[in-house]
Amino acid sequence: MDIDGGAAAAEGSTRQVQVRFVTKLKPPYRAPPVSISIPANLTRFRLSALVNNLLQSANADWKQEPFDFLIDDELVRMSLEEFLLAKGISAEKVLEIEYIKAVAPRKQEEPSLHDDWVSAVDGSDDGYILTGCYDGLGRIWRAAGVCSHILDGHSGPVTSVCVLKPKASESVVDRIVATASKDRTLRLWKFGAQESLDQPNKIRAFKILRGHTAAVQSIAAEPSGDMVCSGSWDCSINLWSGNASDTESGLVSVKKRKKDGEDEEPQSEGEALSTLVGHTQCVSSVTWPQRGTIFSASWDHSIRRWDVETGKDSLSIFCGKVINCLDIGGESSALIAAGGSDPVLRIWDPRKPGTLSPIFQFSSHNSWISSCKWHHKSWFHLVSASYDGKVMLWDLRTAWPLAVLDTHKDKVLCADWWKDDSVVSGGADSKLCISSGILVQ
Amino acid sequence: MGPRPRKENGSGKPKNEKAEKKVQKLKEKNVEENLKRIEEAEAAAESSEDSPFLSDSGEDDDESLSEDNGSISESGSEQSKLSEDEDVVRAGDGGNPTGASDDDTDHSSGDSLGEGDDNDDYHGEDSHGGSDDSREVVEESDSSEDEVAPRNTIGNVPLEWYKDEEHIGYDLSGKKIKKKERQSKLDSFLASVDDSKNWRKIYDEYNDEEVELTKEETKLIRRLLKGKAPHADFDPYAPYVDWFAWDGAKHPLSNAPEPKRRFIPSKWESKMVLRYVRAIRKGLIKFDDKPKEEPRFYALWDDSTPAERQGLAYIPAPKPKLPGHEESYNPSPEYIPTQEEINSYQLMFEEDRPKFIPKQHTSLRSVPAYEKAVRETFDRCLDLYLCPRVRKKRINIDPESLKPKLPSRKDLKPYPTTCYLEYKGHKGPVTTICTESTGQWIASGSKDGTVRIWEVETGRCLQVWDIGETIEEVAWNPLTEFPILAVAAGQDVFILDTGCGSHEQQKKIEELLHVEPQKATDDSDISASIVNWVRDDRHGGIRLKHFKTVTKVEWHRKGDYLSTLMPSGESQSVLIHQLSKGLTQRIPFKTKGIPVSTAFHPTRSIFFTATKKDVRVYDLLKQKLIKKLEAGVREISSVAIHPGGDNAIVGSKDGKLCWFDMDLSSRPYRVLRCHPKDITGVAYHRSYPLFASCSDDCTAYVFHGMVYSDMNQNPLIVPLEILRGHSSADGRGVLDCKFHPRQPWLFTAGADSLIKLYCH
Secondary structure, three states: OHHHHHHHHHHHHHOEEEEEEEOOOOHHHOOOOOEEEEEOOOOHHHHHHHHHHHHHHHOOOOOOOOEEEEEOOEEOOOOHHHHHHHHOOOOOOOEEEEEEEOOOOOEEOOOEEOOOOEEEEEOOOOOOEEEEEOOOOEEEEEEOOEEEEEEOOOOOOEEEEEEEOOOOOOOOOEEEEEEEEOOOEEEEEEEEOOOOOOOOEEEOOOEEEEOOOOOEEEEEEOOOOOEEEEEEOOOEEEEEEOOOOOHHHHOOOEEOOOOOOOOOOOEEEEOOOEEEEOOOOOEEEEEOOOOOEEEEEEOOOEEEEEEOOOOOEEEEEEOOOOEEEEEEEOHHHOEEEEEEOOOOEEEEOOOOOOOOOOOEEEOOOOOOEEEEEEOOOOOOEEEEEEOOOOEEEEEOOOOOOOEEEOOOOOOEEEEEEEOOOEEEEEEOOOEEEEEEOOOOO | OOHHHHHHHHHHHHHHHHHHHHHHHHHHOOHHHHHHHHHHHHHHHHHHOOOHHHOOHHHHHHHHHHHHOOOHHHHHHHHHHHHHHHHHHHHHHHOOOOHHHHHHHHHHHHHHHHHHHHOOOOOOOHHHHHHHHHHHHHHHHOOHHHHHOOOOOOOOOOHHHHOOOOEEEEOOOOOEEEOOOOOOHHHHHHHHHHOHHHHHEEEEOOOOEEEEOOHHHHHHHHHHHHOOOOOOOOOOOOOOOOOOOOOOOOOOOOOOOOOHHHOOOOHHHHHHHHHHHHHHHHOOOOOOOOOOOOOOOOOOOOOOOOOOOOOOOOOOOOOOOOOOHHHOOOOOHHHOOOHHHHHHHHHOOOOOOOOOOOOOOOOHHHOOOOOOHHHHHHHHHHHHHHOOOOOOOOOOOOHHHHOOOOOOHHHHOOOOOEEEEEEEOOOOOEEEEEEOOOOOEEEEEEOOOEEEEEEOOOOOEEEEEEOOOOEEEEEEOOOOOOOEEEEEEOOEEEEEEOOOOOHHHHHHHHHHHHHHHHHHHHHHHHOOOOOEEEEEOOOOEEEEEOOOOOOEEEEOOOOOEEEEEOOOOHHHOEEEEEOOOOEEEEOOOOOOOOEEEEEEOOOOOEEEEEEOOEEEEEEOOOOEEEEEEEOOOOOEEEEEEOOOOOEEEEEEOOOEEEEEEOOOOOOOOEEEEOOOOOEEEEEEOOOOOEEEEEEOOOOEEEEEEEOOOOOOOOOEEEEEEEEOOOOOEOOEOEEEEEEOOOOOOEEEEEOOOEEEEEEO
């Protein structure tokens, strides 16, 4: 087959391949399952046009749609001919090409301006985007440019934010979010989900969590929303209760704010429930993917998995580089993606026995990677942000980025998915950029 | 004695030759056996034949005289020849190892003689010429033996080679000599029994013939076997003739008494012996037990002279090129260049041009004189004796092998390699940087008069102080709980509260920094203080007013003391301040020269001051000089102490970097000449075995500097990486470099008002 392929390369454009287009998409996207003969030097773009033509022939009022193509679960990123050669696939048989909707942003929303660098963003709730900013404020954005709440209280830059998932049982209208700051505290905030005002509403934290002796670098909430963990420059990970109603244990002192004479809702202070000690340097990132396990990444070049019950680390991956961001996701939420002080986005599979070397390494960035997030629903899709000012969308099935979002003028400090089809990112240019229309099925 | 002796001679000589040949033949066969046989036979014959074998020498003499009437000279020559033969026979008998060579020579001589027989040796001596003639006649006439077979010419080769052949060899004309019909053993035995003369017969394998020894020959052999002279007429015991007549001598030849020296052992000899003995003991004279083995094979046509040739080396002249086909007068057409080729020669360089262009001539006659003949001969002469020929001593050394064996850079990871982060904000050249001990922040000072604090991970500027003067040095307090910053600018040292600590820490810092002003007023009242401690409200800290420009400020490891350096402060150039008490004191020892830099020992109470020429090490407790490190560089610019405390690096303004092992010596253990311009800063990493230097050539070098705990092992220094990226401004490049305290990262401060972070 290699000889055939070589001959094909020598013949050039005359070479034909028998292909059949298949898809898992819904009927309007389904092309007739006939095998057709196409030139082998077609690239992804031409293939996409071809499929569009096929669909248009079946359906007169078809709108053009970019597609991506999979052969043997590998995205086609070169001409068909080269791809077959590289993968050693016979060009003699009828080739089954699966097409999916191309994952690329179709729309760039108006950037939401902040007063300072946008250091953290969380888009895990479809209703709003939570951002943290270097001016010490957290912000709730309902949509691009629509800020509904300003979380005021931190005396230092907000470094990390997270959304506490409301419990399914109690259908409260109030949403709870948590922020971490360089002022060594974490704050929990509550706001009404339905409120929508013309003017942004300034709210105060209902709970202040003190305990860290150095800047808090990262915060993550338990999937159920009961607890919060945070990583800090004091090398420890603290676990906090995130429950608003659970005041008996968490409440230490209730005091009224006397600064402004007016009455305000009480601010309770909380202390750490427990501390996970083990890292020797700044804990730069924590995630809490499942109830019992916390993953943390640190500047001591390690990624650790902690058992919450025992407080011991059950897994430790050494990477050799400072790690700045970490996320768990992918196939059955088991893969670890992390980026740090080099331009390589690494992905580990801790289930893989024997070795602790990364299974994927994506190195298209040019500078430190500041943030990486898995798509919640897809096994393959990732977003990463880097200090080189670029946000990249990745698919595990190809080594090249699916899309490069170059909307930021300066370092990108944070990025996340929002509403499954948008990427939100904030950077040192004080903008929150929303790129929407990313169709990840 | 005209023809007759010649005749005699002629008849005598072949006989002798025959005898010789026979002896040779004897020797070539298994001689011993035959001789034994002969002996036995003779013993028998003695009784039967009344041969004069047992007669004494006198009879023998008579016989010989009667037989060949030869002159004395003749017999002498015979004797000599025979004595040769005797040697041969003895050699055969004794079977000693040197015999082989003797055999060869003898055989060759015999051969040549034999050839002389057949080839007409007319060019020899006259007398011999005549004898040859006569001998040939004799041979033709009577000798039946010599006629029998032509000579075998196979030479001295093992006869087994011809064992299975039909022939035994080749005659002179190259024809095969057929083997004779061999009698069966029985027949030959019967024949031998019948034949009374059988005991005198010897089979000559070489010529494949039977030879019968004559009586004389057997006699000769017998004498030889007995160990006597072969000829009977030779008297080995001739009476001694004393030619000098003593009888009439009046005086002895010398009547002098024997000199004393004949009886005393020679001094000179004993000296010589002594000298030899010493030489042997020293091993200057060696006795080679093994005999020298000469190479069995050698290149026959080898031109090269043997290596042991002494004196001026002989360099053979270059050989002239031999003429080839193209130099023929009528070369094949493929050798003849076309006109275009000839034209293209003109375009070539003189040296590349072919020397000779082949041309076709109809005949040799039409070949013109070679116009370059004189020129080429001249050149050849130059080659031969005018041009000095020098043998170039070229040593083929792989340049790689000259490099010291250093571990590969891959194994020494991690070390900073790439710049990923830049800290932008300063408006002027960044003169100094300092990392906070947790590694969260760095502080920088610039010529624009500002001090800035940056967040390491994001490159965000957290705080700016506008001091107003060029910042010479910033230094974080090494204690993590006191994030305060000492800043040297102009004639002042500021101690600034960065506000990076927690609330409790901030309170403590405020206390610490607040106590001072009261004390300061006290001090100013006393006015004995060298330095004014003033509260600085503008920047929120303390201001230490010095009387001269302060260039350096450094904290002691415990965070309470800090040293400041005023290069022009003369005796008070180095001051040590205690923050908690608000005290200032001079260092308790005199310094010589203008100090350039100072440093505290990382663990012990030792203080380093660097002047332009050397680094002095003082003990602060004993208050005395411990050591002086002499760098031997033009001007020291910076110094850094290894965290272990026993090693130091010194950067100089001529671009040299000196590593001192203070336990080893006061001279540099290694000098690295890496920067083409001034070194502006050197730094050690706190935990990784790394050190770096930065220079005005806009580069920073990173080295691996491993210090072993084993005292016997010298530090290992490996250059790792050249970090580029800064651009030059006003002729300055990188002004300072500092390592991140916990990561293998390097910060560099550039004159291009940037701070760069190089990560691994």
